[in-house]
Amino acid sequence: MSNAPQQREFFLDSIRAWLMLLGIPFHISLIYSSHTWHVNSALPSWWLTLFNDFIHAFRMQVFFVISGYFSYMLFLRYPLKRWWKVRVERVGIPMLTAIPLLTLPQFLMLQYVNGKAANWHTLTTYEKYNTLVWELISHLWFLLVMVVLTTVCLFLFKKMNRYVTRHKENSHASLSLGRLSILFLACGILYGAIRRTIFIIHAPLLSDGLFNFVVMQTLFYLPFFLLGALAFTRPKLKALFTTPSPWCAAGAALAFAAYLLNQRYGNGDAWMYETESVITMLMGLWMVNVVFSLGHKLLNFHSPRVTYFVNASLFIYLVHHPLVLFFGAFITPHIASNTLGFIAGLIFVVGIAVVLYEIHLRIPLLRFLFSGKPQNAAKATKSAG
Template identity: 75%
Template sequence: MKTTTVQREYFLDSIRAWLMLLGIPFHISLIYSSHHWHVNSVAPSWWLTLFNDFIHAFRMQVFFVISGYFSYMLFLRYSRPKWWKVRVERVGIPMLTAIPLLTLPQFIMLQYVKGQADKWHTLSGYEKYNTLAWELISHLWFLLVLVVLTSIGLILFKNISGGIASGRVRWLQNITLGKLSIIFFFLGLVYALIRRTLFIVYSPILSDGLFNFIVMQTLFYAPFFILGALAFKHQNLKQLFILPSRGCTLGAAVAFAAYLANQRYGSGDAWMYETEYVITMVLGLWMVNVVFSLGYRVLNFQSARVTYFVNASLFIYLVHHPLTLFYGAYITPHITSNTLGFISGLVFVIGIALVLYEIHLRIPLLRFLFSGKPQNKRPDAVAQSK
């Protein structure tokens, strides 16, 4: 077994938790945005649409960089079989737990909310499978992608370690944000061409839920996952992200403006989606610098309260989605103000999620199922925060 130990990166823990918890305002604002969702308010709000677009444009790219960073850190600590087992258990068990306990009841509720419960028997076998793939995986898709990336990581991380040992990756010693931007721009183009080719050859495959999650999402986020692993090993690469860059900040602002323009003026029958992926590929890279440098300055400290939310973030994210849809279906129609509805939704969802988190902490089986690791007692952070 490997025994590599490193200093705790508190700011990365905090950023990861904040990115997870941003899923709550993201989905609540989706109710009040101009984007079509499971449930929507009567009239959309322009500022909540803008807020929703901003979160959506970069959040998961930065999240997967952090996931790759910590995944490679653990790869150096454990033997390969144990590393794969630990990583898959910690993301796979919560995903499998959430499907019957959260997304299945959520799907049943939505069938009645949308008035489609009586139409289920009219669907073909494939339509039923594909509907269940989209609806049961739902907001858990990133956990499935992490399982895939972890499995691929057995080979990728081995090659990274081998390249480091043999000196084949010396080019990273002279890497700059400009060079990385060019690399990620071309990666975005390659992804766009793959998607367009699939669209031309056999477009229905892009509507298949499992194919979308396992193949397309994995292909898009793999560069960020690998970037995180490289940043762990190469301090000069990590320094590029924790030192503020005016170019990245300005570039991210311009890229977000381009993202908004594409959303408004692009056509789904043309190249709108391909253009979006190129934009969000480079925008995600630049936002890694913006988020990491800001987090390094203001979040790089240990705190019992912060640790509490770091520990709670995954559970809260898992349960927030059905709570948000319940709020949107049954409470939103009774609140005329979109802003008031958004704020009330945050209070409703976060409040109930925290109560459920505290309840689950007191039940060992639920603690295991929602964390993927056995716990004989409640986390120390919980006791310290009280």
């Protein structure tokens, strides 16, 4: 392991933050889309539906590539056990904090808004458990997946590090987006085959919240997480993603068109979800090139304003979801225009989230709970900077 400092990746920091903050317009647009959600406007908006679908089709794939990149960077910096502890604390503590402080009150509010509280006693014990898993983990699912991926990569990163060490002479081996596309196509087909097999053997398992988050989501995002780690070890691979590719842009556009067609004409009992896994696996890969190349060109600089939102992005993401649902339940019905409602929702949610972020910065216990970082270490880092 090495303690040598790495050069700051400003554009990756910025992309990761903006992808997380993109969850705000994603969830607000979900209110005004044609997709059924906890709260919906009276009439759906076609352009907000399209906007929502576009974000959903690629955002988290790119996010997990960046997470894998930084996770492997820290893996090389810390001893193995300390690496696992640091990574799990930084995602696990905020997740466990958000459940009682955010998603539980959110769940209780939705029970009142949707009128389901009166039916709670009619549910079986398993139905109550499964409902709580879905609702309490809610938008925190990616933090749970990060904990699982970190644990799995205790083994995978060790194997990768040994391979990289033994084959340093091949560090500039030929890599191409075409070969990666074939590999991710195979990953999408394999994931679809696993899902279809489970559907045939025991379909209700796919509706189990904990199984969905821990197993299915982890399986889907594992290739992206490992791709990010590999990009850290292979400068040529990283350069491949930061160099604009017209083929990737065209491929992503075609994949998005296929995604929309599958959403429109697919059937959930047929191969809709398996087809979606192949499409989004490939679109995710190609959008890594699109997002990285644009980010490297436009965001690769230090800015206090950008740094502020990089530091605030996790907290804002955590608190935005109940704010969006509150807006959708109590304010959306009073705004006739979907576009005006969407803009008002952004102002409402972002404004309150930033105020809450500033308040939490002044309370050491909350700073620790929502960041997973010991405050003495944070102060030492700030002083060193």
